[in-house]
Amino acid sequence: MMRRFLVLYAALAYLFLYAPLAVLAVFSFNSSKLSVWQGFTFHWYAAVFHNSALAEGAINSFLIATVATIFATTFGTLAAYALWKKRVPWLMQSFYLSLLTPEIVTGVSLLVLFQWIFRFLHLHLGMPTVILAHISFSLAYVVIVILARLRAFDTALEEAALDLGADEWEVFKLITIPIIMPGILAAALLCFTVSFDDYVITSLVAGVNSETLPMIIYGLARKGVSPDINALSMLITCGLGTLILLAGRLEHKTK
Amino acid sequence: MIRRLWQIFLAPSSAVMILLFFIPLLIVLFYSLLSRGPYGGVMLPFSLESYGRVFDFLYLEIAWRSFWIAAIATLLCLVLGFPLALYIARYSQRKTLLLNLVMLPFWTSFLIRIYAWMFLLRDTGLINTVLLGAHLIDAPLPLLFNTPAVILGLVYGYLPFTVLPLYATIEKLDPALIDAAADLGANPLVVIWKIIIPLSKPGIIAGTLLVFIPCLGAYLAPDLMGGGKTVMIGNLVQNQFTASRDWPFGAAVSLLLMLAVVAITAAISRKAQDLI
Amino acid sequence: MDQISLRLNRGEFYSLIGPSGCGKTTTLRMIAGLDTPTGGDILLNGRSIVHLKPYQRDITTVFQNYALFPHLTVRKNVAFGLERRSLSQAVIDSRVEEALELVELWGKQERLPAQISGGERQRVALARSLVLRPKVLLLDEPLSALDPKLRRQMRRELKDIQRRVGITFLFITHDQEEALSMSDQIAVMNRGVLEQVGTPQAVYNHPASKFVAEFLGDVNWLGGVGVRPEVVRVSRDHPVDGVRSTLAKVQATSFLGNCIHLRARLNDGSPCIAELPQHFCEFQPGEEVHVWWFPDDEFRVEGLPGS
Numbered sequence: 001m002m003r004r005f006l007v008l009y010a011a012l013a014y015l016f017l018y019a020p021l022a023v024l025a026v027f028s029f030n031s032s033k034l035s036v037w038q039g040f041t042f043h044w045y046a047a048v049f050h051n052s053a054l055a056e057g058a059i060n061s062f063l064i065a066t067v068a069t070i071f072a073t074t075f076g077t078l079a080a081y082a083l084w085k086k087r088v089p090w091l092m093q094s095f096y097l098s099l100l101t102p103e104i105v106t107g108v109s110l111l112v113l114f115q116w117i118f119r120f121l122h123l124h125l126g127m128p129t130v131i132l133a134h135i136s137f138s139l140a141y142v143v144i145v146i147l148a149r150l151r152a153f154d155t156a157l158e159e160a161a162l163d164l165g166a167d168e169w170e171v172f173k174l175i176t177i178p179i180i181m182p183g184i185l186a187a188a189l190l191c192f193t194v195s196f197d198d199y200v201i202t203s204l205v206a207g208v209n210s211e212t213l214p215m216i217i218y219g220l221a222r223k224g225v226s227p228d229i230n231a232l233s234m235l236i237t238c239g240l241g242t243l244i245l246l247a248g249r250l251e252h253k254t255k
Numbered sequence: 256m257i258r259r260l261w262q263i264f265l266a267p268s269s270a271v272m273i274l275l276f277f278i279p280l281l282i283v284l285f286y287s288l289l290s291r292g293p294y295g296g297v298m299l300p301f302s303l304e305s306y307g308r309v310f311d312f313l314y315l316e317i318a319w320r321s322f323w324i325a326a327i328a329t330l331l332c333l334v335l336g337f338p339l340a341l342y343i344a345r346y347s348q349r350k351t352l353l354l355n356l357v358m359l360p361f362w363t364s365f366l367i368r369i370y371a372w373m374f375l376l377r378d379t380g381l382i383n384t385v386l387l388g389a390h391l392i393d394a395p396l397p398l399l400f401n402t403p404a405v406i407l408g409l410v411y412g413y414l415p416f417t418v419l420p421l422y423a424t425i426e427k428l429d430p431a432l433i434d435a436a437a438d439l440g441a442n443p444l445v446v447i448w449k450i451i452i453p454l455s456k457p458g459i460i461a462g463t464l465l466v467f468i469p470c471l472g473a474y475l476a477p478d479l480m481g482g483g484k485t486v487m488i489g490n491l492v493q494n495q496f497t498a499s500r501d502w503p504f505g506a507a508v509s510l511l512l513m514l515a516v517v518a519i520t521a522a523i524s525r526k527a528q529d530l531i
Numbered sequence: 532m533d534q535i536s537l538r539l540n541r542g543e544f545y546s547l548i549g550p551s552g553c554g555k556t557t558t559l560r561m562i563a564g565l566d567t568p569t570g571g572d573i574l575l576n577g578r579s580i581v582h583l584k585p586y587q588r589d590i591t592t593v594f595q596n597y598a599l600f601p602h603l604t605v606r607k608n609v610a611f612g613l614e615r616r617s618l619s620q621a622v623i624d625s626r627v628e629e630a631l632e633l634v635e636l637w638g639k640q641e642r643l644p645a646q647i648s649g650g651e652r653q654r655v656a657l658a659r660s661l662v663l664r665p666k667v668l669l670l671d672e673p674l675s676a677l678d679p680k681l682r683r684q685m686r687r688e689l690k691d692i693q694r695r696v697g698i699t700f701l702f703i704t705h706d707q708e709e710a711l712s713m714s715d716q717i718a719v720m721n722r723g724v725l726e727q728v729g730t731p732q733a734v735y736n737h738p739a740s741k742f743v744a745e746f747l748g749d750v751n752w753l754g755g756v757g758v759r760p761e762v763v764r765v766s767r768d769h770p771v772d773g774v775r776s777t778l779a780k781v782q783a784t785s786f787l788g789n790c791i792h793l794r795a796r797l798n799d800g801s802p803c804i805a806e807l808p809q810h811f812c813e814f815q816p817g818e819e820v821h822v823w824w825f826p827d828d829e830f831r832v833e834g835l836p837g838s
Contacts, residue, residue, distance in 0.1 A: 002443040006342040010353075013339045017360050017414070020371035023381055027374070035374075035384040079268035082261040091265065094272045100516055102472025104489040105509045108496055109279035112506065115296065116282055136275035139268060159565050160598035162585040164612035164663065168257050174611075178602045190362075197364040200474050200489075204496065214366050221370045221479055230374070233367040244362040248355060 021237060028230035044231035054216060054232065061213040064127065064202075065195040068134035073188040075135075076142025081172065083143070084150040098140040106137050107204035114205060125207035133205045134195045141194060142187045149183035182250040189247035193240050280513070287506035295500035305507035314491070314508070321487040324402065324477075325470035328409040329417075332466045333459060335410065336417035340458070341451070343418075344425040345433075354422060361415045369408050369479050373399060400482030408476035413469060417462035424458030425451065460527045468516055488512050534571065535725045537718060539667065539701060544693050546702045546710040549720035550746070555703045558720075559669050562701065563592045575666055586615070591660035592669040596676065597652045599644040605631070605655050606640035612663045630662035633692060650681050657692070667699045674709065686713055707747045711735060719743045741832050751803045753777075755831065762828035763805035765793055765820050776823035779803060781814050795822060 028045070032038035048054055083092060098106075110133045114125060157179070161171040177184070199214040206215065213236065220229050287305055289297040308314065343353045360368060375381050376398035383395040398404060428451065436446045452459075474489035483490070488508065495505025535558065539545045547555045560566040562573060564585035573581040580588050591612070600608050609630055613623045631637045634654035644652055653673060660668055674682045674689075690713050693700050704710055710717050711731045718728045719742075727739040738744035738757070750757045756775075770776050779795035782802075791812055793805045803822055814820060 003346050006338055006346050009338045010342040010347075013335070014356065016411075017357065020368065020375055020411075021360065021363075024367075024371045024374060027381070035379060035381045036388075075267040075271060078264040082264035086261050088265065091269060091272065094276060097517070098272070098276055100468060100520055102469065102489065102512060102516060104472055104474050104492050105283075105513050108492060108505060108509045109283045110275065111496060112282050112286055112502070113275070113279040132275060136271055139271055143268070154598070156594050156596060156598040157600060159585070160592070160594055161600070161611070162565070163563055163590075163592045164659065165586045165615035166611075167584070167586050168260055170615065175600060179600075193362055197366065199366050200493075204493075214364070217364075217366055217370065218475075218479075221366075221373060229370060233364070233370060237363040237367055240363045241359060244359060 024230050024237075025234050028227060028234045030227060030230075033227055044227045045235070047228050048231050048235065051228070053211075054213070057211050057213045057216045060127065060210055061196050064130050064134055064212065065192045067131050068138060068195045069188050069191045071131075071135045072138040072142050072191050073184065076139050076187070076191075077146055077177075077184055079139075080143045080146035080150060081176070083147060095140040095143050098137065099144070103137075103198075103200040107133070107201035110136065110201065111204045125205055125210075127207075127210045129205045129207070130202055130210055130212070133201050134198065137198075137201060138191045138194055142191055145187040145190065146180070146183060149180050153180065186247040186250040189243050189250070193243055193247075196236075196240065280510075283506045283509055287503055287510055289503050291501050291503050295502060297502050302503075305501075305503040306511075308504055309507055309511060317486050317488060317491050320485070321471055321473075321489075324406060324409070324485075324487060325467050325473070328406050328413065328470045329463055329467040331406070331410045332414050332417040333421075333462055336414055336462065337421055337452075337455075340418050340421035340425055341447070344422050345430075350422075350426075354419065357415050357418050361412070365412055366475060368411065369475055372404075372408060372411060373479060376404060399480065400484060402481065402485050404480040405477045405485045405487075408480035409470050409473060412476065413466045416465040420461035420465065421455060421458040424455045424461075428454055457527060460523055464520060464523050468520065471516065471519075472512055535720070535723070537725070537728075539699055540716075541699055542697050543715045544690065544700045544702065544713055545716045545718070546704060546714040547718045547720060548704055548707060548710040548746075550705060552722075553720045554723040555705075555720050556671060559592070559671055559701065559703050562667070563590055563669055564588050589666045590669060591663050591665040592671065593653075593656045593660050593673045595671045595673065597644075597656040597673075599652055599655055599659075601644050604641050604643055605636065605647070608644070608655055609640075609659045609662055611659065626662050627658075630658040633661065633696070634658045634688075650677060650685065653677065653685065657689075661692070661696060661698070664696075665698065667701055670700060670702045672703055672705070675704070675706075682709075689713065711747065719746060721746075736828075737830055738832060744830070744832060749804065751801075753797065753801055753803060754799075756829040757832060758824050758829050760792065760804045760806035762824050763803065764823050765795070765805050765807065765814060766823070767818075767820060770821055770823040774823045774825055775829065776821055779820055779822045781816050781818045781820055783816055784812065784814065786812070795820065797822065 027035065027037075029040050029042070030037055031041040031043060079091070082088075110129075111125075114129050118124065153176070157175055158171050161175045162168075166174065197214060198212075199218055202212050203215055203218070206212065213232075217229060217232065220226065286297050288301050288303065290300055290302050290304065292298045339357070343350055343357075347353055373380070377383070378395040378397070378399075380398070382398060383392075386392045387395065432454075433446055433450060436450050437443070441449070472489050473487055474493060477485045477487040477490055478493075492505050492508050492512070495501045495508070499505075535554075537545075537547070537558070547558060549555050557566060561568045564580075564583060564587075568581065571581075572579050575589065580590075600611065603611070606627055609627045610623050613626060627640070628637065631640055634657050636651060636654050636658065639647060639651065644655070647655070653676075656673070670689075674685050677685060686709060702710070702713065714731055716728065717731055717734050719726045719734060721742050727734050727743045729737075734743060735747050738747065741757075744750045744757050749760050751760060751763065764770070765781075777797055779797045782794040782796055784794070785792045790809060791807045793807055793814060795803050795805065797803055805822065
């Protein structure tokens with residue numbers, strides 16, 4: 001009895017979670033702009049690919065996410081490793097604080113920082129400021145994820161390497177990193193996804209020429225609903241979804 | 256030699272956290288104590304005027320609204336998430352798969368998911384079109400651009416964050432305890448109410464923390480689902496740095512939001528520590 | 532851990548034995564350089580190494596769970612230590628081959644650790660450490676993860692290898708049979724303190740304390756002396772002169788396969804177990820017998836009531 005209720009409930013819950021996206025998917029093929037099905041078409045998808053503003057936004061998003069991910073993953077892995085060996089309370093707390101901080105506060109604080117610097121350096125908001133912002137907020141993600149992975153690492157492996165003649169740097173490079181690499185890649189993919197999707201922080205620190213895909217979608221959504229956003233949304237969702245599934249697979253390989 | 260190695264490893268991240276996290280917050284504090292500049296930005300003299308204005312009724316109302324919206328969203332997430340967590344933990348076979356399916360939507364775009372609801376709920380959206388077409392209603396229902404829509408958006412976005420911790424806690428419960436209760440004649444509802452829920456406190460607390468804090472500082476949900484009519488703290492802050500150009504005030508509100516977040520987290524964590 | 536002092540001679544098979552938690556692993560880790568002692572010194576050939584890092588000491592370790600690098604093949608695992616030195620590839624290859632042949636694993640060098648059996652992993656760990664020709668090889672309960680039959684086989688092989696390469700082995704175990712059968716010297720440790728050091732015969736036949744006596748085997752404590760079951764004789768007739776003898780009543784006999792354990796109760800109430808060779812099963816429970824042993828076979832230890 002309880003079981004049947006729960007199964008039904010679970011089904012409804014999953015329906016709730018996936019229905020909106022499923023509806024979007026279906027209607028992205030709708031040949032009409034209305035919410036009435038009028039025929040199947042790839043028209044909107046084609047429109048997405050021919051839209052130069054979207055293309056620019058996509059390139060910007062990819063660029064930002066890639067660069068931010070590379071830096072955040074590298075810095076974060078090194079930091080996580082050092083924190084695994086040596087306690088540095090203030091740094092650890094700062095990562096937790098960073099994760100807690102509401103996005104609006106992060107965005108505002110970075111905006112304020114940049115504007116203050118620009119008093120002296122005569123620069124503008126643009127891609128570099130967005131990239132710096134993204135590195136700043138994704139660092140904590142990487143550190144926490146990799147630290148968790150390291151805590152499950154068999155320290156005997158490092159000790160054996162030391163015992164056999166490798167110094168601390170060689171142990172890190174030849175033993176630890178290769179073994180936790182799937183975890184590092186998973187953290188990187190997560191980082192990429194978080195960065196790609198960011199709106200709040202990006203919108204505050206982006207300049208005039210550095211519109212990202214989320215910013216474009218936000219602008220369109222504010223104006224109203226339209227099928228090309230549907231098509232674009234489906235493309236992004238499938239893309240990010242694939243990345244996440246990949247990340248999950250990699251995480252699984254480590255275990 | 257090792258000590259230098261670790262210092263090198265920590266250097267870049269420390270620099271990022273100091274330069275791109277702590278110092279910006281300090282500058283926000285600094286700005287909150289200055290006066291509003293003529294074209295936005297800040298200028299001297301120092302003043303506590305911004306903090307004073309926070310206590311205007313208008314802004315207190317926004318704070319209050321944010322708190323209770325976040326609270327309702329959190330409560331709904333807990334209540335709606337609990338049966339799902341219970342199902343996955345105790346009544347299902349492929350737990351990892353089901354959990355991943357819960358988390359998967361979250362990792363795609365939050366913005367897009369909000370947009371999907373807009374597509375469904377707007378006056379010419381799918382739900383209204385279907386209801387109108389079936390002649391169940393005469394005019395479109397105003398399902399969007401109001402507070403319930405905002406709460407819906409928040410719950411939709413953050414539901415996975417209660418399911419996971421609740422699942423983790425329920426999964427660790429000793430099945431013998433629950434079997435014993437059932438054995439002693441308790442019907443399933445009693446078992447849930449009197450045994451599983453009290454023992455799930457750690458999961459409930461974790462879930463509360465993971466949902467309430469982001470909801471408090473939410474921006475996209477109230478902005479898009481609420482159509483700008485439901486102003487929460489996040490919207491207020493954003494506004495000060497764009498349209499209103501009142502940076503000191505925006506800084507002050509940001510800081511107070513940050514303090515609230517830290518205080519609530521500390522309080523909830525202490526409660527969690529007491530349980531352990 | 533208390534103060535302890537160990538002295539190993541070159542080429543010796545030296546066992547450090549004791550119950551779990553007695554500090555033997557800690558001692559091994561300090562010698563390897565993985566932990567630092569709070570005081571004292573560690574000398575290798577007269578040179579102090581206590582301030583050296585593990586990779587600076589000419590000592591290698593075989594870990595309890597082998598700690599093979601999962602992402603490297605058997606060959607690369609064994610070659611790892613050599614590659615940290617400036618040796619030519621040809622030299623490395625030939626020494627790896629030599630080491631793998633010594634442990635009889637040649638032919639599996641391209642496999643990954645996950646693809647070989649537990650016993651084979653143990654040999655890889657051994658080869659990996661031996662290939663570096665250390666001054667001392669530390670072994671932390673290397674056989675404890677193996678099943679009993681494989682354990683006994685590996686004991687023979689290990690002893691064999693040690694004799695062949697002539698490297699000093701420091702072998703940690705909590706299994707007294709292992710230590711007794713393999714060692715040139717045994718150090719018995721208890722709660723951070725060394726209770727006795729000596730040859731297997733010395734520590735077994737002349738234990739310095741109650742702990743050592745009981746840890747290395749069974750003991751009958753009779754009237755202030757210790758007598759091991761295997762030296763206790765049982766007979767119906769009065770034994771010859773010059774032996775320690777007393778009357779006892781047989782309680783029960785157990786057949787253990789390769790011997791018989793006869794449990795008796797002496798007239799003063801103390802229990803006694805005698806280990807008899809298999810075909811002496813003529814005694815029945817309830818019989819009055821003489822229990823006797825040669826005085827040379829008994830030992831006295833300090834701190835025993837009645838001693």
